[in-house]
Amino acid sequence: MKHYAGLDVSVKETAICIVDDRGTVCREVKVPSHPVDLARVLTDPAWNFERIGLEAGPLSQWLFEGLAKAGLPVICIETRHTKAFLKAQVNKTDRNDARGIAQMMRVNLFRPVHVKTxxxxxxxxxxxxxxxxxxxxxxxxxxxxxxxxxxxxxxxxxxxxxxxxxxxxxxxxxxxxxxxxxxxxxxxxxxxxxxxxxxxxxxxxxxxDAVCRRLMSIPGVGPVVSLAYTATIDIPARFRNSKAVGPILGLTPVLHESGESHRVGRISLCGDGMMRTLLYEAAKTLLTNVKKWSWLKAWAMNVAKRRGQQKAVVALARRLAVIMHRIWSDGTQFRWTRKEIMPVAV
Structure with a gap:
């Protein structure tokens, strides 16, 4: 029989709920919020864990690393998605939250979060x-x-x-x-x-850092932006393509569609706020302060003529995030023109 566990973490104590594959609660307990204490309960031979859910939070990286080293199938799950799932419960307690997370693990209804190195x-x-x-x-x-x-x-x-x-x-x-x-x-x-x-x-x-130096070949991108980008993205291969970086950083518009209604709102503002702010500042620097012309600045200027400078800066920030991911993945540098550099025949 397979088992699933949900952990509701607080600063002092963590509520643990273990359920089986039919949803029956097998054990509920509270232990100190420390990897050793959690592993002592979860490594019991009586449990055959398929997934262990841990909500993203201030202690999640530390606890995740400790449980992973203990050989447990721990998964860090997205906070907003977990909150929406647990909102259906009438009473909010640590015990009920742990039960809800355990059920999320059992029915495979969760959104995993990447834990940084x-x-x-x-x-x-x-x-x-x-x-x-x-x-x-x-x-x-x-x-x-x-x-x-x-x-x-x-x-x-x-x-x-x-x-x-x-x-x-x-x-x-x-x-x-x-x-x-x-x-x-x-x-x-x-x-x-x-x-x-x-x-x-x-x-x-x-x-x-060779990656940071390559990213700084992009106009408007300095040491702070490049280091923050590598620390935020961490592993570029975890994205299926470079365009997927924009939504993760909250730089894509929110779409609301219902029946005949179809509205495109402002950017979602989800994800890393510091990185989003730095990309916005880099885009504004490129659009207003960088004198050397490039295809990227020309593209942003055309957007500014059609939609205004404010939207152009946001669009440029999103495109900078995509370009930085592509440069990081390909090991290349920024090209100032769209023309490919062809090798000269000898």
């Missing part, structure tokens, strides 16, 4: 920490601007390097105000210093 997880952590430090430093700078504006002091347009010097100029004759702002400037300086250290680490990784 350890290298991609570390790169993602680097990108997230770098972005967090940058956002906090910008927030402190904006707060300092707001505090000074109450006294009629305007910072104006000033770069990151000269920001502290500009604040010193404005508070030169107001020592008590300068004393108040000094801790904020120290905190900002520390954040900027740590941000620069992480950025140097990012550049060193990109410098030694």
């Amino acid at each position: 350890l290298t991609s997880q570390k790169r993602r952590a680097l990108l997230t920490a770098r972005k967090l430090l940058q956002e906090k430093a910008i927030a402190i700078e904006n707060d300092i601007r707001g505090l000074l504006r109450n006294f009629g002091l305007k910072v104006g347009m000033v770069g990151t390097v000269k920001f502290e010097h500009r604040i010193g100029e404005l508070t030169e004759g107001i020592p008590d105000l300068a004393e108040i702002l000094a801790p904020l400037l120290d905190a900002r300086q520390m954040l900027r210093r740590n941000f620069a250290a992480l950025h140097r680490k990012l550049l060193a990784i990109v410098r030694d």
